[in-house]
Amino acid sequence: MFSSCFRAEIIPLPSSLDKIICLFAKIEAKETLEKFALPDELSAAIQLANPRKCEFLSGRILARHALAKINVPGNVGSDNESLPLFPDGSIGSISHSKNVIAVAVSKSRDYKTIGIDIEHIGRIKDNVLNKIATPKEKTALESLPEKQSHIQKALLFCAKEAFFKAQFPHTRFYPHWQDIGLDFTSDGNINIDWVKHPSPAYPLLGNAVSCYRVLGDIVFSVFAS
Secondary structure, eight states: OGGGTBOOEEOOOOGGGTTOEEEEEEBOOGGGHHHHSOHHHHHHHTTOOTTHHHHHHHHHHHHHHHHHHTTOOSOOEEOTTSOEEOOTTEEEEEEEETTEEEEEEEETTTOSOEEEEEEETTOOOHHHHHHHOOHHHHHHHHTSOHHHHHHHHHHHHHHHHHHHHHHHHHHOOOOOGGGEEEEEOTTSOEEEEEOSOOOTTHHHHTTOEEEEEEETTEEEEEEEO
């Protein structure tokens, strides 16, 4: 039944994140989402307008599918700030970009926190880049060919969003975009340069494990600790 709503794929992660299940899907038939949603999910989405309603329902459906893969029963609710609330014994994160969704889940005994984000390449314009990138990151972009520059801009936005998502449920604090600098290694890992200290996020994510992937016209990042 699930496959008639999405064509979900498992995204391979490095060994440092091998306790996490990460699923990626394009929404194929938005009009069918309500057929696959649970009553609680439909109730939570009743006040949402499209396309936000479709994003919400698709994320919850895909998250349930991911949870089943780690043998955790239950569905994803919402906390008092409308953030995803995963069932006892699990943690996770959900991301949307246009008609694409991604989720990452694990058992809570394996990680304290997870953040995931996806972004389409080519959407990060200069006004956004000036807000999110450190001077060092902007300098590094200047020497890149145009295609690689667009990928790098998307990665900067995506990875910092994933970082923010990972730490926020515990700190209830959003660092400034330029409080951290990122370096993307050729083997798919992300190194964090803590530009500003102290940060409430540091005790939680000072030794975070992370990765990024380029999937066609989309970039994807995960942080976990």
